[in-house]
Amino acid sequence: MTILHSKTLNHAEYAARKKEPKLYLLLSFFIPMIFLGIGLVLQDVHPFGDRQILVTDFWHQYYPFLRLLHEKLQSGGSLLYTWDSGLGTNFLSMMAYYAASPLNLLTALVPESVLREAVTVELLLKVGFAGLFFALFLKGTFRRNDFSLCLFSVMYALCSYILGYYWNIIWLDTVALLPLVVLGLVYLVRDGKYRLYVIALGLSLFSNYYIGMFTCIFAVIAYLCLCVFYLRPRQLSGRTLAMAGCSLLGGALAAVVLLPAYYGLQLTYSVNNVFPTMVQFYENWQTLLANLISYHAPTSKDGLPNLACGVLSLVLMGPFLRSGKIRIREKIAAILVLAFLMVSCNCNVLNFIWHGFHFPNMLPYRFSFLFSFVLLTLAYRGFQLVLEEKLKIWDVLAMLVMAFLVFLVSYHIQENRAVYWSLITALLYAVIILLYFRQFFNKQLFCAAISIVLAFELFQNVKLGTEEVSTSDYASYPTAEASVDALLEEIDAQDDTLFYRTEMSTWYTLNDPALYGYHGLSQFSSMANESISKWMLALGLPASEAGNRYYYGGSTPVTNMFTGIRYLICRSGSVLDNREWQSIARDAGCTAYKNAFDLPIGFQTENDLASYECQPDGNPFENQNTLFRLATGIEQPLFTAVEVRDVNYSGASALKNGYGNYTYQAETGAVNRSLQYNYQTQRISDLYGYMTVTGGTNVTITRDGAFLSSYSISKQPYIFPMGTYEGNETAGLTVALPEDATSGIVTVYVYQLDQDVLTEGYAKLSAGAVTLTEFSDTRLTGTMTAQEDGLCYFSIPYESGWTAKVDGVRTDVTPVGDAMVAVPISAGEHTITLTYKPEGFVVGALCSGGAIVILILLYVLERKRKRPLLQPIPEKPKPEELPAETETEETAS
Template identity: 30%
Template sequence: MTNKIKDILKTHKYLLLSFFLPVLLLEGIAIAEKIQPFGSESFLIVDALHQYLPFFADYQEKLKSMDSMFYSFHAGLGYNFLGLWAYYLASPLNLVIALVSKSMLTMILSHLYVLKIALCCFTAAFYFRKRRGKDEISIVAFGMAYGLCSYMVGYSWNIMWMEVMMMLPLILYGIDKLIKEHDGRLYCFALFISLWCNFYMSYMTCLFLILWYLLYSHKNVKEFFTNGFRFAGYSLLSGAMAAVVLLPAYLGIMQTSSAKLQFPKELWYGTFGNLFSRHFLGTTPLTMAVDDSKINLYCGILTLLMAGFYLAVREIRLIDKIRRLLLLVFLFFSFNMPVLGYVWHGFHDQYGIPNRFAFLYIFALLAMAYEGYCVLVRGKRKVSLWIYFAVILCGILIGITMKTSTVKLEMKTVYATVAAIAVYMICFALYQKKIFRKKIFTTLICFLFIVETAAMAVMGFQENGTIDTDSYFQDTKAITEVKKEYQKNVETRMELISGRMLDESIWHTLNGMTLFGSTAQGNVVDMMDQLGFYTGVNEYLYEGATPFTNNLMSMKYQIYRPYDTKYTEFSLKESVGNVTVYKNPYRIALAYTMDDLVQTWDYEDYNPFYVQNDLATSAFDVDELFHMVKTAKPQLNDCKITSDNGDGEYVFENTSARPDNMVFTIRSTKTRRLYIHFDGSQVENTVIEKNGEQVLTGRLDSQIIYLGNVQKGDEIRIKMQLKQDNEMSGVVRLTAAELDEEVMEELAQRMQENAWKLTSAKGNHLSGTIHAQEDQMLFFSIPYDKGWTVKIDGKKVKTKALGKAFLTVKVPEGKHKVSLTYVSSGFKEGAILSVVGFVIFILITAFFRRKKKAAVKEI
């Protein structure tokens, strides 16, 4: 080992420890939890499993095949990959996935958690070291309090957020340099990295930075304004540098359902005692919750004591205390005020992950606490007497919390918090009595703080739980073989009849329809709902297909597994390992010419069978595809109907939840291909029986369900269990229909005659030929997006959205070559801004270097 390396280790030993100690701790947790490669478990819980992992798989395939980063056909019938990449995948650290096989992806992402959390500890320790001015154990303790706080542990599965938390301490240190040295380069570059990696969480950081600057301790009014111009200029420059990501991301997110403004009407969520109780030792980290008042706030009991000490000591100016306190109080109020929370979340509902901006409050509290700690260790023993004020303040806050909390407090967390305060108080008392020297005292309380934080992290990850990779990915190899054999191009779409995780078809990089993600287009979600597919706020799944929609969406293959019980209209092809492939009996295409009458298509009816009938008639001039089957009123148990519109819609009230609250019975009078569709927000579980045997169960509402070829005399029973909650009332709509097979054959023939013939498909470019019988509309089963450029015989034509959802163009009579090219909206403009931004940044850096050289020469 060279002397230089020894000097670095000696000079920065605690800073390095702030990284390596969390790594050892978290890897120890990984071993204990049997995380791969130490077992078959993974940290990828909640949406990390259902969304992020499949997106990483698509990204990995693009990296390895050098495919276009603009577009992907592996989800949602096609989606703006760059927009999704900007939201989920943009971190440079994620490029490591290009170096490993797909089978190692879950393992690599689990250990990326470890790396990113440890780096959060490291950057926080770096900030505290700069504030303290020396390398000592306290930076390890407070750094770990940030990186291992309950927010980081509970929300760690949001792996795409972690770079923003990682950059925050560097950004704040950059503001220090900007104000004190008039050098904003670090601030600008750190904010650029944050914006690049995740624009959504960085938006919250930017709001916080404005407050941080306004409440900063400026020398005078002139400095406030001159530094304010620097602050604004460097902030805009960082945004310009990241524009190549920000513009496509913004334009993409504005097409989602979440882009609609819906300000909350409530004034408060609950009591402030409910919030403060989340500071207590032993509180379970929150991974997700439908209640927006829930929060992760724990960041150490010593943090609370040192924050109280900061407010008490005379060595800190009153105006500085007021500034810091104002910031914390405003953030604390934001947690409990729906309107402020809505603004903090980008004018967006919190959707199961409440108070995502709490990391800003936690770091601000830790920064204040660390300032208090620095005064403690720099001052004389009598200064530490103010710690008793902090203890009293904590005691008062605990008492108020217990009095005002409207949620049941776990008394063990109260006892644990009081016990921790008592332990720290004993240390302070021994220091006051001169039994402990200052170095022993500071080392001891920092060691106890590290132990406290580490113990909470261990408990937190145990509470989070893990997933067993064997149970989720056992069919990957077989489905990969299926894909190699059958998925020839983007026109060959295939889907899992049901997925173990919501985006499983994306994990297998099938050219599918399923998409569950925050960048799903709102208009497409709405249209898929109208067509009878299962949808959510930001998802549409391949659940609810009919022969018509399968043909329309170019769905050629379905993949079944042994546990799948759903019926299929497809014909058996072959079995590969544990999976079975079924093939669409009709010839299909990615696009079709349609009659101009399709522009009058009524797609807003709540009955999806009517919606499909009207599309088939207006687009292809065929008779009624689905014939409605009359259904009788349901049998009721602990439930009563208060209103009946006579068309399958029932308003009800229930008194309890039973498996048979509502039971619909359909008796078949002839042999038919039967479909049903029902929608009920209060339906918790459904069981469908055929002649007394259960054929389907689970979440079956809000989608068309194929019941197979029902024989004359067959009896279908649909049993619905209603929720037992605060509502105890709602609406259920149930409709049944039979498919007219003769009309379906005629429709399939018309579609085949009108099919666009794909000749080339490479990345973001498609081309093919069409023979239009007359001037018609060419419909593509691709979501409408302004990023598409369509050319007919080499001439650019105007694109239009059918039903606000699907890409269409006008095509004249005759045979034509039609080509499509996709470039994400905003990319070109963003790239220009980024180049200009980087040029300016490089010039600024050169200026500072020249200035530094000139200063050295003068010396």
């Protein structure tokens, strides 16, 4: 980080500055937008083709949550809570990570039918703002207003970090705002102006607290550098106090989302990370340095850090390091910052600290855009020397040396095409600067020549980046949307209750409720409550604590009762457990079902339910038996295990280690390898299965050898229905082994459901059902009649933000399994009210409101005093600017 000293403007200069043309700022905004827009057009992105920018987590997470925010903005729903994800979740903390971008407010102006196009435009705007804000940073820091702003701002807006991670649209606001934060620091230290820093930092943290955390760390580094560049020792304490106060004020501006997000994070799996015990380095240093060149695909998911930001930035490091016009301490500080960021990308301990004491899952080195920012700032300093100073031949030689160093470092490391093209580009830049130095070019031709080479380089990088990130099909997202919408409308027309839940028999994304717009169970989010994931995993639903997900797949009557699932939509095929589901509507191959054993969001259970403990590593059928017994008081088990009648192994053998537990060994050279387990009951029974196989991806269900259905078991295992069987029918479970399989573990459970026990338990639980009389995003009220003392269980994820009143009296909420809400009740008729307010929201709102008030008061105070609160640092005059008769103490002595 290096900053050019320059004098404070007087009133006349400031007035003239206000009249400066804004052309270069506009170009800095529109050029990167146009470049990336062309790249997307070449990828056939709609409306110029049949593709879309939704890929990976953008496809699974970001767009569904943006659609959910869009719905709330248009309908006036609460931003504090949503029922369209994870049975109900803290929407404010989720929004703080996924959807807090101020640009998202603009989506409220468009209908949902064009929301994906609006999101594409939003992406282009964010990239444009990255260029504009970097240009503002250069203009305000170095006090220039010429075409050089466009050159370097475009390199920042189209650096490899943005080109590789632009699909991670939720990060781009804070990446774009970084230059404004640093410019605010420059104004604070150099000029005594604090407002830009406070507002930019607050907006950065508000837009995305996670990337904002990187900005905060870097702000400290940048401030230390600025102290070295500008401050004398006696000025240090005052500016440091000002910087600390302004940082707190900026954080307070965003506290309305920061505090709820902080408390929300305490419920997630990420709080369980362990600090590394040994220092390790990931990559060879030459490999990292070789990633600085252009013309190669950026990292889009896993790989090396995205460090490249244009070959010109590397070439200009030659004049920067060689020039005597730049002070040694500036060079040392700059190289130390670059080295620290580079080491952080390669050292496990620093990487862990940078990411908030957490090792990220995919998308490594999420702070690497800071390296590009620093490198481009140094390069701009070198470019100033080219434009303003009389170059020496040594400067040109330094550029040539840098060009060949780029070649030597990356040769045999990066692909040959990238190495040679980067070398040619570096030489072209050096030759153009040499011709300018020899006055073959005037300044206009010089800038034009540099711009042509840079445009070619950046367009190639954009093309490679958009190809690497890829696209997805536009027309099929989300699948069967029209039919699902029609069925949801039909369900709503048939159901006159205030609240009910729906789910899909198979998942399309892991956030189908948010994507299609219904009250559902599924959630895949970095803010997923770990306790809920364990609860779902224990009940045999697909879930992963470390994967931050739980979602609907398969089911039993027990899981549907305790999660409140009333309706099920099959986008294709039909359900196997048709005694539990009743068909109510069809549309173009999609079918809607109603739960025959439906329970509302709240119902009475035995007091013993409070003692239920989740056993996510246990047998899910036995977990369900325990839950059902504690809730109903019925001792007879609901599920009983069915023993294997026979097995059929092909190309493999297996050793049984106990009920449902096997170790298999694949035969070398076998073409087809599979494991089949056959079961037979003694009476008519509904069967449910659960299976995990090392290397297995799908399990096939057969009845007497005839195909019934198949289920994916490649990631999270779950209970799946197998259908109803007569006593003389054979149920088969078959899984194919991969070609490279050698050995592994098999877990296979098959249980039969006791319909009599189910009917008895359902009658008991439904007798204490809650009838809702009031329902909103953050409040629900219902009445119930309890036959005896017990618990009123609610299928609502437990958080400290929930408060309960029974008959108007505040009552403690009892968590069941540390996961779900329950309220103690006595025998008789009751009115129960549950109210939600995110923990930390009130304090955060007060902090944000207070920060705004403080900023207004400070502004009024400055206007009244007619002078700033902080005085600018007076520039130390150069020796030639001192009056001839002036003597310093040193010269007098």
